[in-house]
Amino acid sequence: MSFAAPGKNPDELFKAGEFKKADRGYAQILKKDPDNARANAQRGYIALLSNRFAEAEKFLTKAVGLAPDDRFSKEQLADVFVRQDQLSRAVPWLRAAGVEPYAKQYESVTGIPNEVRGAQSTRVPFTTLNPGPTIQASVNGAEPVTFGLDTGAPLAFTMETAEKAGLRAVATSKGRTSEEVITIYHGVVGSLRMGGIELRNVPVVWHDAEMPHPLGAAQPKGIIGTTIFYHFLTTLDFANQALILRRKTEAQRRKFRAEAERARAERLPLWLADTHIPYTLGSVNGHGPRVVGLDTGAEGAIQVGTDEKTAKLAGLRIDYDRPVTFSAMDKTYPFVAPTAGLGRAVSRNVYGLASQDSALNNRVGFETIGNFSQEFFKAFAVTFDYAGMNLYIAHK
Template structure:
């Protein structure tokens, strides 16, 4: 909802775009030697390259000699936020805010930090300071405990796999609806038709133009959503409608579940088993999930959350060495991965420029070209000579300050199951059905 284009609300109206999403790319140096960054530019370069822990130490060294350095304090807080280390993130972001109370970047990051902890009343003034009235009013109107979970386990069969996976849910006790899911989208959203049947009251509405049509987007709270044997109450929700009150086309589902929902669970996207598995994230359950992953031979991969909902971990492309990859689970499309032009050029990836695909990413027209990397990898999971695409208009460095080399998409995961463990900030991917 930010007005500077970082969170383009229009990109959420249609759901998951084929070319949407991105990946932070960089060598993983979790056990690297202490950084000896001499300046903010050195530390920023480490962060941009995805060397987050080195960057964090570099920012700390800067703050020891210059405790008034706004960039170092803000970025040090962001390093903590990427791994959901909330006390650490709050410490440095609060420090940055004291240095410059009106700094929009700091307010966005601190607002995100509070969102992830369901502290919406604290997030509201942060977003007000950025000039985002929509977020401020939405979060300010949320009261009580959000995401109240009743039930311990839900296993939702996919009603279809392509062009996007769909699962059945019940909204406010109504008949079952087919919802898609996508970690490239933040909150829970519904079509106008679903919202009219469910009856949530909007706390804020705003008008925008989308492909020549006027669109009203509403933000409110859902009393209840039931997913198999789990019911969740008091859930932030958004829906969009045409000026006429109709659904925004194309209508391919009744709603979409985003990352805000999934980080409240131990979530397994069981593509091979064609199901979505949600578990209450207790210490005992987390221990069982980790033990099961170990038995399946799935080593823990790091899990980073950028921009409030963008999931990242480590992989590689055509012998690039370990890089940070965006993990876009759900959504639609035929590709195994997408990448900016610079990635294809640097690694010499075979690209078919005679067959352009005119499409859109985040509501902006783009031209993509088929490409065929020899191998795309996430941990030990691979796609070899798989159909991917490359987009020259896609920037290598994304707005959240990290170089983006590739994002893994819907078709990559089909032989695998993927578990996101936000309690330990690890990702597990294993071949075959979830046990």
């Protein structure tokens, strides 16, 4: 990948999403100063973005040893183990970082965390597509109910679903929707079945906030997100309206790669940050390629969301006369981008929203030029390969 070149400072390179170049810069620092806490932390974080777990563990462990007050690196080190389902190893790091609800949740898991049972692959049809795709899934062996699919979410239930499943909260935390602060309950569900595949001993959260749903229709009973998807080779086939889950075996991945090649699918890099938000490379109106988010459940089902600064760099006309207000703290303005694309997968006359600030960029530490939500993908099938860390997009 090649972006507009910032300075040679690795912090600047990292902020611009030039992860490989930034990593080389931090490596040069460590040659001269092996005990540089910042360089160790950043090399570990960059490795984690690409699920290079051994490398991430090595550098992050050294970083928190050198800088015991580095809470962010402790959280990333915990995530190294969470993503590998080594939850007991994540607990002390979450506790050290002050993330007690998740520490309690993970230490309460009995049996093999996220144990996959059933078929080698399964295809589950979408039951609706708007405002986001839904499927039927079964909780603890009960009759299947409607779940939304959202790559920007963990596994989350409604209060009703949790009660019917007999779940016990082992901890609580606070969260925020666009309208209110909510209480989030943390626990473990024994079984989640999607088509012919079942997951056992699955960490889950639940709350009483409203799930996205069409006007006049019942809300889904929960959301299935990336904390489930990254256990599989996961395809969201928007064009043919189905969720396809394949086990992450080499045989399944080899079979998929052959299918992707026949379909002439675009292959792009895939990164994972903030525990459950995927990223890749995209462009808006010719601005890019730069790092973009892939939160398909972004509010308003927008095609491309970006901040005001990026919208202006991309030459977009922002309609300040028609603000879209999700909350008192989140005012956005609409625009139409002539083009937006992920590699060769391009949409034209794309509706989007420009925000006055980009809080998530502050959280992950690198800049994005926007988020591509589910409306963008409706003509495509998008596959998340969290073993090879590639994103595949095929036009159907």
